[in-house]
Amino acid sequence: MAISFDKAFGVHQHALVARSGRAELLAGNLANADTPGYKARDMDFQAALSQAQNNQNFSLNRTHLQHFAVELAPPGTVQYRVPTQPDTGDGNTVDVQAERNSYMENALQYQASLEFLNGKINGLLKAIKGDSM
Template sequence: MKLFSDTITNLEQGLNYSSIKNKTIAQNLSNADTPNYKAKDVQFKNHLNQAQHNIEAKRTHSKHIPFGSEGQNYQITARNDVTYNHNGNSVDLDKEMTELAENQIYYQALVERINGKFNSLKEVLRGGN
């Protein structure tokens, strides 16, 4: 028996992604003046699209359509195709600050949602009082 639903697991994975994204943005910002530093991005959508092609699950009949799931990971890639500064650096401060603000909103929404889930569980454990 599972103690928590898949929703909490998915929210946890979202928080992990947001944390990695925040660290990557902070690293980019701290290296904004480093010559030849290539800004990093956290790739999730590309990885998700690739994983959807490798889905496999238990089939109870040979005519059932095959599908399944794989673990989801995040990939950190460097932005090698752009240069914003004369020293070969690819950090765009405006872009990084925009992504940081977006990520903070995303993280806060996940935290509020997971708090709601835990509050619901507390209500159930208290007997609905």
């Protein structure tokens, strides 16, 4: 009998990919908080999750075998954030407090998916090994 990991793990395996991409975007916003003209970006998480579930992965072509494989966020999921504070004159739209809050919320949701997957994997291991712990 084959184990279907898609059924066992549910949406959480795809949520990790989408949450990881969102964490990179939010970290980039925080890193560029003082960069003149930088426009804060965020991800349409629902669209990214839907595309991850449909196995629509996008990656860059590698031109050399020693290059790292880089996966990109699916097209249409990365958007510019609507500014929540008045322009300070440098054109930067990053609100540091809002970005930190979004980053922490995303990190908590990422951790929740990891915990869920860990529980599922432990359950599968017990079933395979026949442990009666």
